[in-house]
Amino acid sequence: MSDTSRLFSPFSVAGQPVSNRIVMAPMTRARSAQPGDVPTAMNARYYAQRASAGFIVTEATQISPQGKGYSFTPGIHSADQVAGWHTVTDAVHAAGGRIFLQLWHVGRMSHPDFHEGALPVAPSAVPFDGQIWKVDPATGVGAMVDCPTPRALTEAEIRGIVADFGRAARNAMAAGFDGVEIHGANGYLIDQFLRTSSNTRTDAYGGSRENRLRFLKEVVDAVALEAGAARTAIRLAPFLTARGMACPDILPTILDAASFLQQRGIGYLHLVEADWDDAPAFTEDFRQAVRARFAGPIVVAGKYDRTRAEWVLSKGYADLVAFGRPFVANPDLPRRLAENLPLAPLDGNTLFGGDDRGYGDYPAWQVAA
Template identity: 50%
Template sequence: MKDSLFQTIQLGEHALNNRIVMPPMTRSRASQPGNVANDMMAQYYAQRAQAGLIVAEGTQISAMGQGYAWTPGIYSAEQIAGWKKTTDAVHAKGGVIFAQLWHVGRVTHPENIGGQQPISSSALKAENVKVFIDDGTNAPGFVDVVEPRAMTKADIEAVIAEYRQAALNAIEAGFDGIELHAANGYLINQFIDSEANNRTDEYGGSIENRLRFLSEVVAAMVDAIGADKVGVRLAPFTSLNGTVDATPVETYTAAAALLETHKIVYLHIAEVDWDDAPETPIEFRIAVREAYKGVLIYAGKYDAEKGGDAIDDGLADMIGFGRPFVSNPDLPNRIKHGYPLAAHDPATLFGGDEKGLTDYPEYSPS
């Protein structure tokens, strides 16, 4: 067991009990109609409140921001009230929880956004990308994404306003802060990465221009709720959902430096975590650590030892453990005592009911 994972850490106004993060993971169990967070979700997060920090699943900021069936929103009064159930339940267990604010951009299908054409930085279709729709069964029906339309200046201003309002809504719902989802090929990532952005205005071309939308969204949310309640998630080296950058080290080091100017409370780096994926270059980790001075979170292929080493080496402050949290609600306790980890059932990750969500037990030593 790595003691470093169990050191306390200050995150804004919150003194966290440990450095273990439950990162955002889509589970697609919001109540229909309306994509409303529900009692089942509140129980799921409360079960995992041992985490130093929970970042709730991606939550769309508008109806146009939805990429998959049954994901929760945070733009209606009913959705805000639904999320209040989760935040109350987590706080009752002594936990700290941030909302992840999400707009998928082109990674959707008209079926999920009221028949509209998706929007993106550019009119470029994400190749070989599928999303799931509600096809009338309890199982997700996968379909190809479609070509988006390029956002106008008015679209950009409108979406920035939606992010700002969503941040205010999250605080109203009882969240301790928000994480901006700027990773994994979704809308903000579609502006950042060079191969997904062919704009010729001030939002395209140079790295500075491609980071402009990110900067303006963060500025709006910081203005609304305070920098100590705003985190950002980036994915420098992934090609998820078809976004690729030609110079990721340069681009994302610049992004870290930009986010330092906004004094956000944390920067969350999502590493590639599939089998045989390349390691994040140590030179990049050092550069990010030098560029950004706030709380630095890494999530990817971490176990307790590797995560503890990253903290001991000064390259990370907190570590996210994703799918282990699905099937191990008491993951911090299992790590602390060296208890075995349970495996999750992949068939129950998306959609469905309590099975595979709230029915994984805590470990009981025999």
């Protein structure tokens, strides 16, 4: 490990020390107990195995039954779910780690089968091209299925969802989390409000940039009221175009969001970089523009390796780097990166659903050796 390496240097997030700048990115794994979408001891072992990260961000976790869009994903709205998550935070803390819960409302990225036949909700009833992972109850087999055109939320319903985010943050803190990360990226509900392609409203939540940002601001305020601003974070995806999310005004909208988040004093801003083939470039100009608006900790994610991570930290564009799939197959990823050890390959067939195979059975380096 280089003496000048920033990736392995200590830092502080949400007023708490972390031992390195390596974050375990949120990754849907669809392994909660059914019925009830309850986290289990298997989930606790999985996260505790990865506690050497500077901190962990959990898989996306629905704030309410309405917020669900994928089979077997966990929630944070029932007493059983809170108790289940407490086993996870206890295990991670016992292993010396830090862990944030990602708060999730999928909006239109859902299916009527999750809502007793009712349509998913969204800012506007706009058709779009999107799919979610759903298990067929007759066969027990999961597959990607198309999302229908959603129905538009009323203003009263929007206020109710803001309150749901606040309750979910309160539940997360009761479950022992070190903080919460609001999922405002990847085409889910908050992202849907930000973009002209998915938000065609003509009321206080649509039209102007200020109106399209209103829902994000209200959610951040509601969550910060329960968790504290310093323990509140948000994930945004500036360059996303998939799922019908291409929007000509999204970059200036997110820069305005960054100014608000700076003023609000949140714990960190998490930026998702488009990581598919032929994706738009995450430009240095935009990185500089975000940093000019937001002086707090910035986390970046998107197919990073050690070299790219050191580059983005050295430029000051980010303070921490999140790793996703490499953390699945390499529970001791910080050590492997620090010592330039080989990375184990990922079994992509076991990402969603199933048991401990391809989940908690990936060995640490010393076991593999």
